[in-house]
Amino acid sequence: MAAGRYGVFHDTEFADREPNYDTARQDSAYSKDEYDPVRTDRWLHVRELRERDRGRVRHKDIKEREVVNSGYRTSSSRSDPGNSDGSGRGPRICGYSVRIMEREPGELSTDGSDGADSESQVKNNVVSKLENGTESPLLTRKRKFSPIVWDRDDKEVKDLWKSRILTTTTICRPTQLLAKSDSQLPYVVPDEDVRISPVKRGRSQDLPTSPLRTSAEHGSAENALCESPVNMRYSSPQKLQQSEDKEQEQLEDEDYIPTRNISASRWAGDANSPADEGEISDGEAVPKKWGRVPLTALETRVNKRSYSPELGELKGEGSGGAKARSLDSEGSMHSRSSSGNCGVENISEKEEYMEMDAEHISNGTNFSKSDTNSHDENYSDETPEPPDPPKRTVNMLQGCRSVDEFERLNKIDEGTYGVVYRAKDRKTGEIVALKKVKMEKEREGFPLTSLREINILLSFHHPSIVDVKEVVVGNNLDSIFMVMEYMEHDLKGLMETMKQPFSQSEVKCLILQLLEGIKYLHDNWVLHRDLKTSNLLLNNQGELKICDFGLARQYGSPLKPYTHLVVTLWYRAPELLLGVKQYSTAIDMWSLGCIMAELLSKESLFNGKTEIDQLDKIFRILGTPNETIWPGFSKLPGVKVNFVKHRYNQLRKKFPATSFTGTPVLSDAGFDLLNRLLTYDPEKRITAEAALKHDWFQEVPLPKSKEFMPTFPAQHAQDRRMRRIMRSPDPLEEQRRKELQQAELGAGGLFGIADNWTEKAILLPPVEMIHCWLTTFFSYGDHLGCILALSSAQVLKPAG
Numbered sequence: 001m002a003a004g005r006y007g008v009f010h011d012t013e014f015a016d017r018e019p020n021y022d023t024a025r026q027d028s029a030y031s032k033d034e035y036d037p038v039r040t041d042r043w044l045h046v047r048e049l050r051e052r053d054r055g056r057v058r059h060k061d062i063k064e065r066e067v068v069n070s071g072y073r074t075s076s077s078r079s080d081p082g083n084s085d086g087s088g089r090g091p092r093i094c095g096y097s098v099r100i101m102e103r104e105p106g107e108l109s110t111d112g113s114d115g116a117d118s119e120s121q122v123k124n125n126v127v128s129k130l131e132n133g134t135e136s137p138l139l140t141r142k143r144k145f146s147p148i149v150w151d152r153d154d155k156e157v158k159d160l161w162k163s164r165i166l167t168t169t170t171i172c173r174p175t176q177l178l179a180k181s182d183s184q185l186p187y188v189v190p191d192e193d194v195r196i197s198p199v200k201r202g203r204s205q206d207l208p209t210s211p212l213r214t215s216a217e218h219g220s221a222e223n224a225l226c227e228s229p230v231n232m233r234y235s236s237p238q239k240l241q242q243s244e245d246k247e248q249e250q251l252e253d254e255d256y257i258p259t260r261n262i263s264a265s266r267w268a269g270d271a272n273s274p275a276d277e278g279e280i281s282d283g284e285a286v287p288k289k290w291g292r293v294p295l296t297a298l299e300t301r302v303n304k305r306s307y308s309p310e311l312g313e314l315k316g317e318g319s320g321g322a323k324a325r326s327l328d329s330e331g332s333m334h335s336r337s338s339s340g341n342c343g344v345e346n347i348s349e350k351e352e353y354m355e356m357d358a359e360h361i362s363n364g365t366n367f368s369k370s371d372t373n374s375h376d377e378n379y380s381d382e383t384p385e386p387p388d389p390p391k392r393t394v395n396m397l398q399g400c401r402s403v404d405e406f407e408r409l410n411k412i413d414e415g416t417y418g419v420v421y422r423a424k425d426r427k428t429g430e431i432v433a434l435k436k437v438k439m440e441k442e443r444e445g446f447p448l449t450s451l452r453e454i455n456i457l458l459s460f461h462h463p464s465i466v467d468v469k470e471v472v473v474g475n476n477l478d479s480i481f482m483v484m485e486y487m488e489h490d491l492k493g494l495m496e497t498m499k500q501p502f503s504q505s506e507v508k509c510l511i512l513q514l515l516e517g518i519k520y521l522h523d524n525w526v527l528h529r530d531l532k533t534s535n536l537l538l539n540n541q542g543e544l545k546i547c548d549f550g551l552a553r554q555y556g557s558p559l560k561p562y563t564h565l566v567v568t569l570w571y572r573a574p575e576l577l578l579g580v581k582q583y584s585t586a587i588d589m590w591s592l593g594c595i596m597a598e599l600l601s602k603e604s605l606f607n608g609k610t611e612i613d614q615l616d617k618i619f620r621i622l623g624t625p626n627e628t629i630w631p632g633f634s635k636l637p638g639v640k641v642n643f644v645k646h647r648y649n650q651l652r653k654k655f656p657a658t659s660f661t662g663t664p665v666l667s668d669a670g671f672d673l674l675n676r677l678l679t680y681d682p683e684k685r686i687t688a689e690a691a692l693k694h695d696w697f698q699e700v701p702l703p704k705s706k707e708f709m710p711t712f713p714a715q716h717a718q719d720r721r722m723r724r725i726m727r728s729p730d731p732l733e734e735q736r737r738k739e740l741q742q743a744e745l746g747a748g749g750l751f752g753i754a755d756n757w758t759e760k761a762i763l764l765p766p767v768e769m770i771h772c773w774l775t776t777f778f779s780y781g782d783h784l785g786c787i788l789a790l791s792s793a794q795v796l797k798p799a800g
């Protein structure tokens, strides 16, 4: 038995808790030395070095991608990864040697099949693979992607960027950014020294070796492009360097932004092509679909001085970037024809583009003669201080689809950062979810939470992570929508409609998928930081997907201090509640423990009203921690008050092994997993990787296969949020409702005034809604829409 966590509590309740520590991350193959930044004589050497290293990195990236994505491509299908018969049976439960016992319908058999008629087939497909020593792709997945994440707390970043961020922001896929030629760059035109993101360059070198590091230390220009999709005004490199240094001094809670290795990104590929799935086809990934440029504002003033080293890089290797560039060449300053057809590759354009790029590379000058402030010129100059850069106006919206191409069906839900609609793609008929980024509170630009979310979701691709297909703009040109795959349910809403909680085998199916998604995130150095049942989506194919990456962020080693005000209270780890700022993946694992308990019992485990109350609720059930079970506990910032000493862990009472009273039951193995997830000491808390291998998933009842998961009536027929308000006594929800109703009064509609009215009305409790309808019913005249809107607003006021 572990000496740690529950040492002071009842022995019977804490059998063998020794955590599994052999789950250290696998660092990438990149060595530190290999990517030491080129610091001196930048522009005399940087191109040469970059080209040389580029080839080397690219080669590695492609190789890694092939390995990594070959697994994920399989798993990105609707069936489980590794399931070659497409039956959805996953390979994750491997190597069972369990007796066939009573099984729930759809429960996986001991060989990982679900016991359906194709059991033997699955056995062949899955088990033989394992016998051959081939691991599940999910288990062999290595950290690969490096999304662009705003790495400071929002407040900090905002303060820092106040003087920099324009009121408009550009959201681009990395390939789109790269695709821009010098003169095309309306986004960010960085210098070697101009770090657009609020990153401390020096600190970023503390990072473990990884593909992230590769690009972080290489050409900063391309990195900056990717790091910062925010438009900014430019000062001279020196000025910026000075201000940057100042900022560095000022910021205590500094984070780094490990920059991405673009060639490792799936966005080097085409969303439609195999490359979208991470495959490199003929050495070239074709980002047809993402040739569009999702932008938020019509016009943005940017620095004319530009440099785009990624152009040569991508072209040189013939990877997807070349085609992306040809697509994004629309609207460039080279008077390339703007076909408006974003999804069609124009070969001649591409060739022309490449020629220009070659010239650019060989001559060391910008290929646009008009771009007098080319990067090269600046830096080949003995005096690096350039004249104030001329500004230009660029149409930012070219190539971006309009939200009008979607037919709005209904509002699904409204969160803090966005309103989510169900909509239909008019062209394809596909049902999607549109998440509108809330802009009204963001006077200074694009919401950072949304930037984070878009960056991560566009970068990541995993069956357990909701897929963002593209970003589209609204008619006002100041609204941005994420087009996501549509999921029928979220687990919170679903459980509210269920009479019985999920069975153990169903919970196993859900938790396994969740663990796979979390493992993927953690392997890619991302913390979700807001895992909760309402952020877990479920479709009628039994697939679970994590959504809402607004609080997600990258982390590194050594850990940096981050804000502890993350994670919805009920799912917040004790170290966060106690003010720890250097936290890591364990915070997500705690949330997962809360989610597991909630799925089993259909009730939230710790539903505190305040942070203190939350801690109290945790301590009451798990016992009050102490130095023995959590070394360092007494020194935590929040441990100033004397907490009531609860000596016993009561968790087993909540989840007994057997029950005659309807209390949810949990086997010893299941209870062990739950305990390991809810371990106080974050160092000892189980990791996603270890949890995936936990015995609970290998004992009967086995996890249900996805296709045998129960289906539920679609929730989209009504506004999920309203339904929750009506049914849920959740005080947090109530508070949220009030805030949202306030916000609604000032919020503009998505599809015009009438729609706005609908939106407002639908948020109202029934009586008020009826009142609203009556009011508007008697309205008349040409300005009906306006009257309706006003009426609804008036009715809404008292409710707010």
Ligand SMILES: Nc1ncnc2c1ncn2[C@@H]1O[C@H](COP(=O)(O)OP(=O)(O)OP(=O)(O)O)[C@@H](O)[C@H]1O
Pocket (backbone or CB within 6 Å): 412, 413, 414, 415, 416, 417, 418, 419, 420, 433, 435, 466, 484, 485, 486, 487, 488, 489, 490, 493, 534, 535, 537, 547, 548, 549, 550, 720
């Ligand atoms: N792809 C999707 N398909 C269907 N429903 C979705 C989808 N994405 C989100 N939703 C619904 O919208 C709700 C809010 O979405 P999301 O959590 O992304 O917004 P948010 O503003 O970030 O919320 P929060 O306030 O929790 O941070 C979810 O709980 C879910 O019910």
